[in-house]
Amino acid sequence: MMKRRLEQTKSLKDRLASFAKVLREKAVVMPPSxxxxxxxxxxxxxxxxxxxxxxxxxxxxxxxx
Numbered sequence: 001m002m003k004r005r006l007e008q009t010k011s012l013k014d015r016l017a018s019f020a021k022v023l024r025e026k027a028v029v030m031p032p033s034x035x036x037x038x039x040x041x042x043x044x045x046x047x048x049x050x051x052x053x054x055x056x057x058x059x060x061x062x063x064x065x
Contacts, residue, residue: 013050020046 008015023043030036 012053016046016050016053020044020050 010018020043023039023046027036027039027043030039
């Protein structure tokens, strides 16, 4: 059985940024609640993941010796 491969058209950084933006847009219109806090938390995590991906793929990062 062959696995399907999905070719991404946008970079991980772009996908995470758009995901965080959508979550923040949803959270803005909600009243204060646990669900709103969860959306904002997920948006912050997506931003952090984006920054980590950028750091890992930076040219300044050197492999351990």
